[in-house]
Amino acid sequence: MADLDDERLLQDPGSRLKVALHAACGKICEQLQIQSNVTVDKQVVNAIGDITFQQIETFCQDLDVFSKHGKRTTINVDDVRLLCRRNPGLLDKIDDFQRSLKPLKTTSRSTTSRNNISSRYDDHNVDITVVESSSDMDDIN
């Protein structure tokens, strides 16, 4: 009985994607567990997988609306950068990623216009680079 349910579950594309996403979260979790010497409960991995799935859905709706607003039929990189407007630290990370992919391409025009927009959201953000340093916990050990 349980096998039939599993089969039906895996045929639904949404569920298959969810399972794949949970597997990816599990891999990331394992690596971080090793790095910081903690044990992470399975419930946490499931919760983060669910949250990510929902967040992707929200992002997709946003991306669709952004490209329509720009009167375009293709969703492109500027739409993704607009998603990151709420946190300048996040925007910097995405820009770093962009620079690492394309070292020769000049992005000066797009970065100046985006920087003007992101400076308006200075009040409620957490500096993402500070939170991320897992090396601090190694010192505790």
Place this chain on the structure above:
Amino acid sequence: MDEINNRNNEYIKTELIAKLLKHFLPEDKSSRLSSDMVKYFTELIFIFIHQAFTRTIQQASSEGTIHVDIQHFEKILMQLLLDF
């Protein structure tokens, strides 16, 4: 310790993200994806998951325990969603 990153597509595959995007986007003409955009979106989702785990682990460490529990996750969830 080195920060983990998704350089070699090892944690989150861009193909998986492309399928997820196609699943959620409406089926009409106004939703074509540029291939560059999928790469950036994959990185964004990777940062999201990485932040979620790192903040949860840091919350647990600040409470002095090495067993990371759902309650630690619940405490960081609000700020995580505000930041993204």
